Amino acid sequence: MQDLMPPINTPDSAFHDGDPTTGQLGTIVTALWLNNVQSATRDVQLEIKNVLAKAGIQPDPKKNNQLAEAISQIIGSGNYASTAYVDNGLNKKIDKANISGQKGNDNDKVPSLNLFTTETGKLATKAELATGLAGKQPMGDYATKEALDNNLNLKLDKTSVVQNTGSSTAKVISQDAATKLFMTYGAYGWGGITEDIPALSDTELAAMLKRRSTVTQVFRNIAPNGSYHFKYGAIAYFKTNDTYTALTAGYDGSGVKVIGGSQSAISVYTLWTDKNFNPDQYVTVSDNDSAMSLKLDKADVTQGSGTSKTKVISQEATTYLSLGINDKYTDMTSQRNLSTTYTNALSKAIFISLYTEDKTTTGIQLEVTVDGNLIERHIIGGDGYTRALTATFIVPPGSTYSIASNAAIRRWYELR
Incomplete structure (x- = not known):
């Protein structure tokens, strides 16, 4: 391939029009420069034809994608392994250094055949276990079938967990139904x-x-x-x-x-x-009142929201999920841009307060979008003075949000 073609011989290496009104001459295109253009063009054409020839393709003036086809054929004709293929193959192999002859708890090592054979040989056979355990009773604090049945009767039957409100005093509402039926942050204002x-x-x-x-x-x-x-x-x-x-x-x-x-x-x-x-002067309540002795299995107390129909949310989780409790306003101005979609990755809702500001004669506008829905839109006219628009809104966990405005973001705070 030829060397890079020299530019036109002008002080700034650019062409200029002439100006008859001032007598300024336009750039003179010399035969040398045109010959350079011709030579460079033919050299590039020859390079491309050689690539097509390498792929066995004849030039066709009616097509404009032959170079791409030739490159694809040349690359595809080689028996090359992709990076993903090689990485996948290597990941399936076990490094010899990870074959251990000693017992241990390392999850990255495997036992050698000698270690495996030696250790399994120390275990009792199925026949030895059957003979040794015959007629034996389990040791430890095990419940009898009767005791187990009695304790299971004290548990809440799963059929008593319902998915709606009602007047029953024997049924409970599931976590999923409570999340859907009860008022959430921001609902109804x-x-x-x-x-x-x-x-x-x-x-x-x-x-x-x-x-x-x-x-x-x-x-x-x-x-x-x-x-x-x-x-x-x-x-x-x-x-x-x-x-x-x-x-x-x-x-x-x-x-x-x-x-x-x-x-x-x-x-x-x-x-x-x-x-x-x-x-105390009017009411006496017995400490042993059976109506006050309701209990909840600790295993059914969960630490977050979800769709379970048999669990309830703990006090700590409820406090965490409550908007504003233990939250702080964080200045996110330097981390946020207009017309960019962000996601609330927290497991709780966040509250956002921001304003845009600009000096304008045509007016400014501000739009807030949450989960693809336009929830706020503000417009103010311009008179040559600095104008500002503000927006405050709540973003549920997992939801996306973005701001569109023709004015610059001045402050963006998130309560999280």
């Missing part, structure tokens, strides 16, 4: 933001409870104690259709209230607690 609302009077707070649009939420009124709240006491709010319920307690032990109402009415209930009621 639960687990959303909390907020401090302005100091509202009783009339103003009652009106707010009636017109609240969220299904569930947690907030607090910073006004002094009123009929429907305690100052700085968290209010847990639930709404269905046009009726609602709110629970609140004083952080300083001042009391507990339950508020229920609709668009036209509101009722307040004060709960008895150990602050205003002594149960």
Whole structure:
């Protein structure tokens, strides 16, 4: 093959157009340069024809894939072993250094024939075992058939594990059904933001409870104690259709209230607690009450969520799976990019909070996708000033998530 063809002889090795208005001349293409082009082109053609000839292929001007075919034929004509084939063959072999003549617990070694023959010769034969064990009883703390049957009767029959809710007092709901039937993090709005609302009077707070649009939420009124709240006491709010319920307690032990109402009415209930009621003066509960002696087999307590219909989740696992408990906000800004799909590899849900920001005259937008579903979309107009869009969302375990925006990511935090 010829040496690399020299470039056109100009200061920057590039062609330039002439400019009649300034008298600037265009690049002069010399016969030498064109001859170099012709020679280089013919040299490349000859190299390619030689490859085709090596593969026994005649040049065909109607085809444009003959070089690829020739290379494939040349490579395929050789009896070569692939890397995968060689690696697979070697992995099936045993290194002689791993054949041991001594007993041990090394999982990477195998016994020699001499060691195997010697050690198996020390074992009792089937005939010797049959003769020696005849008429013998097992030693140790073994249960009799009667005792075993009695203990098995105390266990919960698997047919009593059901997959739905109901009124039976003898059946239990499986782990799988409980996971599917009960409310999860983020369902119906639960687990959303909390907020401090302005100091509202009783009339103003009652009106707010009636017109609240969220299904569930947690907030607090910073006004002094009123009929429907305690100052700085968290209010847990639930709404269905046009009726609602709110629970609140004083952080300083001042009391507990339950508020229920609709668009036209509101009722307040004060709960008895150990602050205003002594149960020992009115109720006596026997320590030996059979109704209080229910037991659960320890082997049926599992440490994670799943589909088992006979196990229950432990307190520790429930605490771990609870969003926000023992979790911390982690700055993932440097590890996250736009239009890139990530997977929540944890066995619990994570909460994500981020914002994008840019100076724009055309506006910016932000889209959140979880498991291929568009769950949030924000748009803001541009006026030449810096604008920002925020997004907060929950990602279940094993789910994928991505962010699309025409603005840059400024902060990306994950509660995990």
